[in-house]
Amino acid sequence: MRAVIIGCGPSGPARGGAHSISYAHGWAMQHVDDIELVAASSRGEKNLQDFVAEFSSIHGYRDYREMLTKERPEFVSICGFPPDREAMVQAALEAGAKALLVEKPFATSLGAAHRMIEAAKAHQARLFVHFQRRYGKPFEWVKDVVSNGRIGRLIGAQIVQPGQHLINFGPHLIDAALNVMDSPAKRHPVSVLAGLEASNEPCQGVPAEAQLIGRVRFNDGTRLVVESGNTAIEQVPILRFDGEEGFAELRLIPVGNEEGIARGRFQGDTKVSVLETEENFHHGKIDRNLYIDRAFRDILHAIQSGTPCQLDAEAVLPGLEVLLALFESVRQHKAIALPLAQQESPF
Secondary structure: OEEEEEOOOOOOOOOOOOOOHHHHHHHHHHHOOOOEEEEEEOOOHHHHHHHHHHOOOOEEEOOHHHHHHHHOOOEEEEOOOHHHHHHHHHHHHHOOOOEEEEOOOOOOOHHHHHHHHHHHHHOOOEEEEOOHHHHOHHHHHHHHHHHOOOOOOEEEEEEEEOOOOHHHHHHHHHHHHHHHOOOOOOOOEEEEEEEEEEOOOOEOOEOOEEEEEEEEEEOOOOEEEEEEEOOOOOOOOOEEEEEOOEEEEEOOOOOOOOOOOEEEEOOOOOOOEEOOOOEOOOOEOOOOOHHHHHHHHHHHHHHHHOOOOOOEHHHHHHHHHHHHHHHHHHHHOOOEEOOOOOOOOOO
16 A cells, blocks of 8 residues: 655654654654555655655655645544644545544544544545554553453543643553443543643643543543643552452553563452553554554554444544543533534634
8 A cells, every 4th residue: 555644753862652652653654564655745945855754755845735645545643733633634635535544533523523534434544543552461451350340340430641732642541541441432532621721832732731530420420531631640550450359550661670661450369460461551662663563553443344443443433532521511511411412622
Protein backbone atom coordinates (compact mmCIF):
# COMPACT_ATOMS: atom_id res chain seq x y z
CA MET A 1 0.00 0.00 0.00
CA ARG A 2 1.34 3.43 -0.96
CA ALA A 3 1.31 5.55 2.20
CA VAL A 4 1.78 9.21 3.11
CA ILE A 5 1.97 11.15 6.36
CA ILE A 6 0.29 14.51 6.96
CA GLY A 7 2.09 16.58 9.60
CA CYS A 8 5.76 15.90 10.40
CA GLY A 9 6.40 17.65 13.70
CA PRO A 10 9.84 18.73 14.93
CA SER A 11 12.92 16.55 14.84
CA GLY A 12 15.30 16.21 17.76
CA PRO A 13 16.02 13.73 20.56
CA ALA A 14 12.30 13.34 21.42
CA ARG A 15 11.14 12.67 17.85
CA GLY A 16 8.74 9.77 17.73
CA GLY A 17 7.17 10.98 20.96
CA ALA A 18 4.34 13.31 21.83
CA HIS A 19 5.45 16.22 19.66
CA SER A 20 6.51 14.35 16.53
CA ILE A 21 4.64 11.06 16.50
CA SER A 22 4.92 11.11 12.71
CA TYR A 23 8.46 9.71 13.01
CA ALA A 24 7.07 6.68 14.85
CA HIS A 25 4.49 6.24 12.07
CA GLY A 26 7.26 6.38 9.49
CA TRP A 27 9.42 3.86 11.33
CA ALA A 28 6.44 1.50 11.65
CA MET A 29 5.86 1.72 7.90
CA GLN A 30 9.49 0.68 7.41
CA HIS A 31 9.07 -2.26 9.78
CA VAL A 32 5.73 -3.56 8.46
CA ASP A 33 5.55 -5.36 5.13
CA ASP A 34 3.04 -4.20 2.50
CA ILE A 35 3.08 -0.53 3.58
CA GLU A 36 5.44 1.78 1.68
CA LEU A 37 5.93 5.37 2.80
CA VAL A 38 6.22 7.49 -0.36
CA ALA A 39 5.65 11.07 0.84
CA ALA A 40 5.04 13.41 3.77
CA SER A 41 3.83 16.98 4.19
CA SER A 42 4.43 19.73 6.73
CA ARG A 43 3.69 23.44 6.86
CA GLY A 44 7.09 24.00 8.49
CA GLU A 45 10.04 23.96 6.08
CA LYS A 46 12.61 22.79 8.64
CA ASN A 47 10.30 20.08 9.98
CA LEU A 48 9.78 18.84 6.43
CA GLN A 49 13.48 18.91 5.53
CA ASP A 50 14.42 17.01 8.69
CA PHE A 51 11.72 14.42 8.08
CA VAL A 52 12.75 13.82 4.47
CA ALA A 53 16.36 13.47 5.66
CA GLU A 54 15.24 10.72 8.05
CA PHE A 55 13.22 8.92 5.35
CA SER A 56 15.40 9.75 2.36
CA SER A 57 13.45 7.90 -0.34
CA ILE A 58 10.24 9.93 0.10
CA HIS A 59 8.91 13.13 -1.47
CA GLY A 60 8.25 16.19 0.68
CA TYR A 61 5.38 18.66 0.31
CA ARG A 62 4.42 21.87 2.10
CA ASP A 63 0.76 21.44 1.06
CA TYR A 64 -0.94 18.19 2.02
CA ARG A 65 -3.65 18.65 -0.60
CA GLU A 66 -1.02 18.85 -3.35
CA MET A 67 0.60 15.71 -1.94
CA LEU A 68 -2.69 13.80 -1.94
CA THR A 69 -3.47 14.88 -5.50
CA LYS A 70 -0.04 13.93 -6.88
CA GLU A 71 0.67 10.78 -4.88
CA ARG A 72 -2.84 9.24 -4.74
CA PRO A 73 -2.01 7.16 -1.64
CA GLU A 74 -4.01 4.16 -0.46
CA PHE A 75 -3.01 4.68 3.19
CA VAL A 76 -2.85 8.07 4.96
CA SER A 77 -1.50 8.76 8.46
CA ILE A 78 -2.88 12.02 9.82
CA CYS A 79 -0.65 13.64 12.46
CA GLY A 80 -1.72 17.26 11.98
CA PHE A 81 -3.25 19.22 14.85
CA PRO A 82 -6.74 18.11 16.02
CA PRO A 83 -8.71 21.14 14.71
CA ASP A 84 -7.45 20.39 11.17
CA ARG A 85 -8.09 16.64 11.10
CA GLU A 86 -11.61 16.65 9.73
CA ALA A 87 -10.52 18.61 6.64
CA MET A 88 -7.51 16.30 6.25
CA VAL A 89 -9.67 13.17 6.45
CA GLN A 90 -12.10 14.54 3.88
CA ALA A 91 -9.27 15.50 1.50
CA ALA A 92 -7.67 12.06 1.84
CA LEU A 93 -10.97 10.31 1.11
CA GLU A 94 -11.60 12.51 -1.93
CA ALA A 95 -8.11 11.61 -3.18
CA GLY A 96 -9.06 7.93 -3.07
CA ALA A 97 -7.45 6.73 0.18
CA LYS A 98 -8.93 3.47 1.44
CA ALA A 99 -7.32 3.41 4.89
CA LEU A 100 -6.71 6.34 7.25
CA LEU A 101 -5.01 6.37 10.64
CA VAL A 102 -5.74 9.49 12.70
CA GLU A 103 -3.70 10.49 15.74
CA LYS A 104 -5.43 11.11 19.07
CA PRO A 105 -7.47 13.00 20.01
CA PHE A 106 -9.53 11.99 17.01
CA ALA A 107 -11.45 15.28 16.94
CA THR A 108 -12.23 18.36 19.01
CA SER A 109 -15.98 17.82 18.74
CA LEU A 110 -18.30 14.83 18.64
CA GLY A 111 -19.94 16.21 15.51
CA ALA A 112 -16.62 16.22 13.65
CA ALA A 113 -15.92 12.66 14.75
CA HIS A 114 -19.31 11.44 13.50
CA ARG A 115 -18.87 13.28 10.20
CA MET A 116 -15.47 11.65 9.63
CA ILE A 117 -16.85 8.20 10.39
CA GLU A 118 -19.78 8.68 8.02
CA ALA A 119 -17.53 10.09 5.29
CA ALA A 120 -15.25 7.04 5.51
CA LYS A 121 -18.26 4.74 5.20
CA ALA A 122 -19.52 6.67 2.17
CA HIS A 123 -16.13 6.22 0.47
CA GLN A 124 -15.92 2.55 1.55
CA ALA A 125 -12.70 3.29 3.44
CA ARG A 126 -11.40 2.11 6.83
CA LEU A 127 -10.86 4.76 9.52
CA PHE A 128 -8.65 4.05 12.53
CA VAL A 129 -7.57 6.10 15.57
CA HIS A 130 -4.12 5.56 17.05
CA PHE A 131 -4.22 4.08 20.57
CA GLN A 132 -1.14 1.87 20.38
CA ARG A 133 -1.00 1.16 24.11
CA ARG A 134 -3.83 -1.32 23.64
CA TYR A 135 -1.09 -3.59 22.25
CA GLY A 136 1.26 -3.37 25.25
CA LYS A 137 1.58 -6.42 27.51
CA PRO A 138 1.22 -4.41 30.75
CA PHE A 139 -2.08 -2.95 29.51
CA GLU A 140 -3.34 -6.34 28.30
CA TRP A 141 -2.38 -7.91 31.64
CA VAL A 142 -4.32 -5.36 33.71
CA LYS A 143 -7.34 -5.70 31.42
CA ASP A 144 -7.27 -9.49 31.84
CA VAL A 145 -6.95 -9.16 35.64
CA VAL A 146 -9.94 -6.82 35.95
CA SER A 147 -12.13 -8.51 33.31
CA ASN A 148 -11.70 -11.95 34.90
CA GLY A 149 -12.66 -10.71 38.36
CA ARG A 150 -9.28 -11.35 39.99
CA ILE A 151 -9.74 -8.19 42.11
CA GLY A 152 -13.39 -8.98 42.81
CA ARG A 153 -16.23 -6.72 41.75
CA LEU A 154 -14.87 -3.46 40.33
CA ILE A 155 -15.57 -0.46 42.56
CA GLY A 156 -13.83 2.32 40.68
CA ALA A 157 -10.78 3.55 38.81
CA GLN A 158 -8.52 6.57 38.72
CA ILE A 159 -6.32 8.33 36.19
CA VAL A 160 -3.52 10.64 37.34
CA GLN A 161 -1.67 12.45 34.57
CA PRO A 162 1.46 14.09 36.06
CA GLY A 163 1.40 17.11 33.78
CA GLN A 164 -1.00 19.60 32.25
CA HIS A 165 -2.86 19.42 28.92
CA LEU A 166 -5.18 16.44 29.25
CA ILE A 167 -5.93 16.67 25.52
CA ASN A 168 -2.34 15.60 24.79
CA PHE A 169 -1.76 12.41 26.83
CA GLY A 170 -5.19 12.10 28.41
CA PRO A 171 -6.87 10.43 25.40
CA HIS A 172 -4.51 7.46 25.83
CA LEU A 173 -5.26 7.22 29.54
CA ILE A 174 -9.03 7.52 29.15
CA ASP A 175 -9.03 4.96 26.33
CA ALA A 176 -6.95 2.56 28.44
CA ALA A 177 -9.23 2.98 31.46
CA LEU A 178 -12.43 2.39 29.48
CA ASN A 179 -10.85 -0.59 27.71
CA VAL A 180 -9.89 -2.20 31.04
CA MET A 181 -13.35 -1.47 32.46
CA ASP A 182 -15.02 -3.15 29.46
CA SER A 183 -16.89 0.06 28.70
CA PRO A 184 -19.30 0.43 27.03
CA ALA A 185 -19.89 -3.34 26.55
CA LYS A 186 -20.12 -4.25 30.26
CA ARG A 187 -20.81 -0.82 31.79
CA HIS A 188 -21.33 2.59 30.25
CA PRO A 189 -20.76 6.14 31.52
CA VAL A 190 -23.89 8.11 32.36
CA SER A 191 -22.60 11.45 33.64
CA VAL A 192 -19.47 13.58 33.89
CA LEU A 193 -18.58 16.43 36.26
CA ALA A 194 -15.33 18.41 36.07
CA GLY A 195 -13.51 21.60 37.06
CA LEU A 196 -10.26 23.12 35.87
CA GLU A 197 -7.79 25.98 36.07
CA ALA A 198 -7.14 27.43 32.61
CA SER A 199 -3.69 27.66 31.07
CA ASN A 200 -2.33 30.45 28.88
CA GLU A 201 -0.62 27.84 26.72
CA PRO A 202 -2.68 26.13 24.01
CA CYS A 203 -1.94 22.50 23.22
CA GLN A 204 -2.01 21.23 19.63
CA GLY A 205 -3.99 24.27 18.55
CA VAL A 206 -6.59 23.84 21.31
CA PRO A 207 -7.11 25.89 24.52
CA ALA A 208 -5.85 23.81 27.43
CA GLU A 209 -5.84 23.57 31.21
CA ALA A 210 -3.13 23.96 33.84
CA GLN A 211 -4.91 21.42 36.02
CA LEU A 212 -8.18 19.49 35.90
CA ILE A 213 -10.12 17.08 38.05
CA GLY A 214 -13.23 15.22 36.97
CA ARG A 215 -15.50 12.33 37.82
CA VAL A 216 -17.17 9.92 35.42
CA ARG A 217 -20.11 7.94 36.82
CA PHE A 218 -21.16 4.61 35.25
CA ASN A 219 -24.54 2.91 35.14
CA ASP A 220 -23.44 0.16 37.56
CA GLY A 221 -22.27 2.62 40.23
CA THR A 222 -18.55 2.50 39.46
CA ARG A 223 -16.58 5.75 39.24
CA LEU A 224 -13.61 6.92 37.19
CA VAL A 225 -11.72 9.90 38.66
CA VAL A 226 -9.50 11.87 36.27
CA GLU A 227 -6.78 14.27 37.42
CA SER A 228 -4.20 16.18 35.40
CA GLY A 229 -1.85 19.09 36.05
CA ASN A 230 1.59 20.05 37.23
CA THR A 231 0.32 19.85 40.80
CA ALA A 232 -0.78 16.22 40.43
CA ILE A 233 1.07 13.83 42.74
CA GLU A 234 3.68 11.99 40.70
CA GLN A 235 4.38 9.06 43.03
CA VAL A 236 1.02 7.39 42.39
CA PRO A 237 -0.27 4.97 39.76
CA ILE A 238 -1.10 6.56 36.44
CA LEU A 239 -3.96 4.06 36.13
CA ARG A 240 -5.48 2.19 39.09
CA PHE A 241 -8.49 -0.11 39.37
CA ASP A 242 -9.94 -0.95 42.78
CA GLY A 243 -12.09 -3.99 43.40
CA GLU A 244 -13.83 -5.36 46.48
CA GLU A 245 -11.03 -7.91 46.94
CA GLY A 246 -7.93 -6.32 45.46
CA PHE A 247 -6.47 -3.83 43.02
CA ALA A 248 -4.56 -3.58 39.73
CA GLU A 249 -2.47 -0.65 38.56
CA LEU A 250 -0.07 0.69 35.96
CA ARG A 251 2.80 3.00 36.88
CA LEU A 252 5.18 5.10 34.82
CA ILE A 253 8.17 3.50 36.54
CA PRO A 254 8.43 0.27 38.56
CA VAL A 255 8.03 0.31 42.34
CA GLY A 256 11.30 -0.29 44.21
CA ASN A 257 13.12 -3.33 42.81
CA GLU A 258 10.14 -4.67 40.89
CA GLU A 259 10.70 -5.66 37.26
CA GLY A 260 7.50 -4.30 35.74
CA ILE A 261 5.01 -1.44 35.80
CA ALA A 262 1.85 -3.61 35.94
CA ARG A 263 1.07 -4.86 39.44
CA GLY A 264 -1.83 -5.89 41.64
CA ARG A 265 -3.09 -7.76 44.66
CA PHE A 266 -5.64 -10.40 43.78
CA GLN A 267 -8.52 -12.17 45.46
CA GLY A 268 -7.19 -14.41 48.26
CA ASP A 269 -3.58 -13.18 47.97
CA THR A 270 -1.58 -11.34 50.61
CA LYS A 271 1.30 -10.28 48.36
CA VAL A 272 1.44 -7.99 45.36
CA SER A 273 1.90 -9.71 41.99
CA VAL A 274 3.97 -8.02 39.28
CA LEU A 275 4.05 -8.68 35.54
CA GLU A 276 7.75 -9.06 34.76
CA THR A 277 8.35 -7.69 31.28
CA GLU A 278 10.68 -5.24 29.58
CA GLU A 279 7.64 -3.52 28.10
CA ASN A 280 6.81 -0.25 29.84
CA PHE A 281 4.21 2.49 29.73
CA HIS A 282 5.29 3.82 26.35
CA HIS A 283 7.03 1.02 24.44
CA GLY A 284 9.58 -1.76 24.84
CA LYS A 285 12.81 -1.07 26.72
CA ILE A 286 14.78 -2.24 23.67
CA ASP A 287 12.32 -1.60 20.82
CA ARG A 288 11.07 1.95 21.30
CA ASN A 289 8.54 1.58 18.46
CA LEU A 290 7.14 -1.75 19.69
CA TYR A 291 3.49 -0.84 20.40
CA ILE A 292 3.20 1.25 17.25
CA ASP A 293 4.59 -1.53 15.07
CA ARG A 294 2.02 -3.90 16.59
CA ALA A 295 -0.76 -1.39 15.95
CA PHE A 296 0.25 -1.01 12.30
CA ARG A 297 0.38 -4.78 11.82
CA ASP A 298 -3.11 -5.16 13.29
CA ILE A 299 -4.42 -2.33 11.11
CA LEU A 300 -2.91 -3.93 8.00
CA HIS A 301 -4.41 -7.31 8.92
CA ALA A 302 -7.84 -5.71 9.38
CA ILE A 303 -7.57 -3.99 6.00
CA GLN A 304 -6.46 -7.12 4.17
CA SER A 305 -8.92 -9.48 5.89
CA GLY A 306 -11.87 -7.12 6.20
CA THR A 307 -12.15 -7.94 9.90
CA PRO A 308 -12.71 -5.57 12.87
CA CYS A 309 -9.76 -3.89 14.55
CA GLN A 310 -9.27 -2.61 18.11
CA LEU A 311 -8.52 0.81 16.61
CA ASP A 312 -11.60 1.20 14.41
CA ALA A 313 -12.83 4.76 14.90
CA GLU A 314 -16.24 3.68 16.17
CA ALA A 315 -14.63 1.30 18.69
CA VAL A 316 -12.64 4.08 20.37
CA LEU A 317 -15.29 6.82 20.11
CA PRO A 318 -16.49 6.40 23.75
CA GLY A 319 -13.13 7.68 25.02
CA LEU A 320 -13.43 10.84 22.95
CA GLU A 321 -16.96 11.37 24.26
CA VAL A 322 -15.74 11.20 27.87
CA LEU A 323 -12.84 13.58 27.14
CA LEU A 324 -15.14 16.13 25.50
CA ALA A 325 -17.74 15.76 28.26
CA LEU A 326 -15.14 16.71 30.88
CA PHE A 327 -14.53 20.03 29.12
CA GLU A 328 -18.24 20.49 28.36
CA SER A 329 -18.95 20.15 32.09
CA VAL A 330 -16.44 22.95 32.74
CA ARG A 331 -18.03 25.09 30.03
CA GLN A 332 -21.57 24.67 31.39
CA HIS A 333 -20.59 24.62 35.10
CA LYS A 334 -22.64 21.50 35.76
CA ALA A 335 -22.75 17.72 35.44
CA ILE A 336 -23.20 16.52 31.86
CA ALA A 337 -25.41 13.56 31.03
CA LEU A 338 -24.19 10.98 28.55
CA PRO A 339 -24.61 10.27 25.69
CA LEU A 340 -23.21 13.74 25.02
CA ALA A 341 -25.82 15.94 23.35
CA GLN A 342 -23.40 18.75 22.47
CA GLN A 343 -21.95 18.06 19.02
CA GLU A 344 -19.75 21.16 18.78
CA SER A 345 -16.40 21.80 20.40
CA PRO A 346 -16.37 22.57 24.16
CA PHE A 347 -12.95 24.25 23.92
